[in-house]
Amino acid sequence: MTSTNDIRRSFLDYFEGQGHARVPSAPLVPHNDPTLMFVNAGMVPFKNVFTGLESRPYSTATSSQKCVRAGGKHNDLDNVGYTARHHTFFEMLGNFSFGDYFKEQAITHAWTLLTREWGIPAEKLTVTVYHTDDQAFDLWKKIAGLPDHKIIRIPTKDNFWAMGSDGPCGPCSEIFYDHGEHIYGGPPGSPEEDGDRFVEIWNLVFMQFVQENDAIVGDLPRPSIDTGMGLERIAAVLQGVHNNYDIDTFKALIDQSAALTGTSATGEQVASHRVIADHLRSSGFLVADGVLPANEGRGYVLRRIMRRAMRHAHLLGAKDPLMHRLVPSLVAEMGAAYPELVRAQPLIEATLLQEETRFRQTLANGLRLLDEATQGLKAGDTLPGATAFKLYDTFGFPYDLTEDALRVQEIGVDRAGFDAAMAEQKRAARAAWKGSGEKASEELWYDLADELGGTEFTGYVSTEGEGQVV
Ligand code: ATP
Numbered sequence: 430m431t432s433t434n435d436i437r438r439s440f441l442d443y444f445e446g447q448g449h450a451r452v453p454s455a456p457l458v459p460h461n462d463p464t465l466m467f468v469n470a471g472m473v474p475f476k477n478v479f480t481g482l483e484s485r486p487y488s489t490a491t492s493s494q495k496c497v498r499a500g501g502k503h504n505d506l507d508n509v510g511y512t513a514r515h516h517t518f519f520e521m522l523g524n525f526s527f528g529d530y531f532k533e534q535a536i537t538h539a540w541t542l543l544t545r546e547w548g549i550p551a552e553k554l555t556v557t558v559y560h561t562d563d564q565a566f567d568l569w570k571k572i573a574g575l576p577d578h579k580i581i582r583i584p585t586k587d588n589f590w591a592m593g594s595d596g597p598c599g600p601c602s603e604i605f606y607d608h609g610e611h612i613y614g615g616p617p618g619s620p621e622e623d624g625d626r627f628v629e630i631w632n633l634v635f636m637q638f639v640q641e642n643d644a645i646v647g648d649l650p651r652p653s654i655d656t657g658m659g660l661e662r663i664a665a666v667l668q669g670v671h672n673n674y675d676i677d678t679f680k681a682l683i684d685q686s687a688a689l690t691g692t693s694a695t696g697e698q699v700a701s702h703r704v705i706a707d708h709l710r711s712s713g714f715l716v717a718d719g720v721l722p723a724n725e726g727r728g729y730v731l732r733r734i735m736r737r738a739m740r741h742a743h744l745l746g747a748k749d750p751l752m753h754r755l756v757p758s759l760v761a762e763m764g765a766a767y768p769e770l771v772r773a774q775p776l777i778e779a780t781l782l783q784e785e786t787r788f789r790q791t792l793a794n795g796l797r798l799l800d801e802a803t804q805g806l807k808a809g810d811t812l813p814g815a816t817a818f819k820l821y822d823t824f825g826f827p828y829d830l831t832e833d834a835l836r837v838q839e840i841g842v843d844r845a846g847f848d849a850a851m852a853e854q855k856r857a858a859r860a861a862w863k864g865s866g867e868k869a870s871e872e873l874w875y876d877l878a879d880e881l882g883g884t885e886f887t888g889y890v891s892t893e894g895e896g897q898v899v
Pocket residue numbers: 470498505514515516517518519521629630631632657658659660661662898899
């Protein structure tokens with residue numbers, strides 16, 4: 430089996446062999462873009478090169494970029510554990526041309542690497558192009574010999590990329606791998622495309638126009654290429670598994686999570702292990718890049734990721750803090766490719782231990798209140814929604830945790846009452862603000878606080894100024 434570490438190397442070797450400069454991953458915290466919460470695509474560190482603001486001693490490059498999509502416009506947090514293909518932290522493999530080669534070469538490289546170097550059968554691949562991009566359609570036919578029905582024209586923004594309302598933009602072409610009929614899902618553009626059968630593995634962006642105020646005003650003087658391929662998704666394909674969480678790197682983390690909690694890595698508990706493994710990676714890499722848990726901004730997103738994992742550790746019945754004990758496995762899997770992880774190991778462990786110790790205290794207080802509230806209730810009874818809301822509001826105790834904690838006693842929770850208490854609190858808070866002249870921003874605050882859950886949120890809003898990024 431080809432390891433994920435080998436696949437990363439093989440990608441970078443291929444493009445280096447084709448004259449691309451091998452550029453190390455930039456840190457997860459963008460240094461040149463205050464509007465962006467975390468680097469979420471391979472092209473982010475090259476933005477100024479594409480716009481011409483910055484020049485580099487090379488015109489083509491390749492990288493494996495650390496990405497986090499857990500907040501802002503690209504938020505995959507809620508997908509984790511539930512789709513086969515989303516992580517909060519992942520690596521994006523990319524090749525870039527800054528006014529050097531264009532469409533034909535980009536498609537040739539992608540097809541050669543996938544089908545010749547890596548031997549993926551052509552029948553397993555389907556591609557999309559932007560509906561008006563006849564050039565890309567013809568090139569796919571010529572280079573890959575794909576039949577017309579496997580080159581799907583997509584009319585939506587999914588296949589048109591823009592850096593923002595002003596700047597470079599152009600059509601995209603996405604490459605999908607068919608994991609087989611036994612998995613639910615349809616080809617891109619079909620009503621069933623949200624299933625996990627056809628998985629997008631690689632996105633090619635052809636930057637060829639310039640926009641002003643969201644309207645195309647001309648051709649880009651030097652057409653450019655930006656591509657992004659999820660390392661974990663291509664590893665799943667090359668390792669013959671359907672789910673990203675079954676690749677070698679994840680298996681090592683999940684096995685360790687199962688061993689340390691004395692639980693099974695299959696069946697009902699698998700989603701918890703996946704969340705733990707995913708969030709361990711994002712937490713570890715974020716701390717290594719200087720983010721620490723906090724009540725606002727980037728640190729708040731990190732805290733939320735950590736606590737979500739810790740809640741799953743609790744659900745698995747972990748008696749003591751778990752996350753910090755998984756760090757050695759993470760470092761063993763990924764430390765060679767990312768030495769910053771090795772350097773930061775003690776800090777990552779200490780941060781996770783401290784956060785989990787505190788969170789367990791919160792959990793303990795909440796569970797005590799829950800105990801008192803359920804005195805006198807018996808199997809078949811229902812906990813009032815107002816009590817569940819108090820737990821949420823005072824202890825940051827998520828609703829599903831309350832529900833879960835009472836499940837063994839066969840006590841239900843009044844969901845409608847909980848929702849009503851939440852709505853009432855929001856209404857009262859908004860009413861209190863009437864006439865402040867800040868209604869719009871307050872509204873946003875409550876919606877966000879609601880979405881994020883708990884009482885810690887202090888109003889940080891990321892506006893992520895750019896368009897869809899690859
Ligand atoms: P999807 O439609 O599956 O959510 P996307 O179109 O949002 O993917 P892009 O922005 O095109 O993704 O990113 C380029 C590539 O990065 C994708 O083709 C995919 O292989 C990978 N990728 C994107 N999001 C994730 C994620 N959350 N976890 C793992 N890989 C990802």
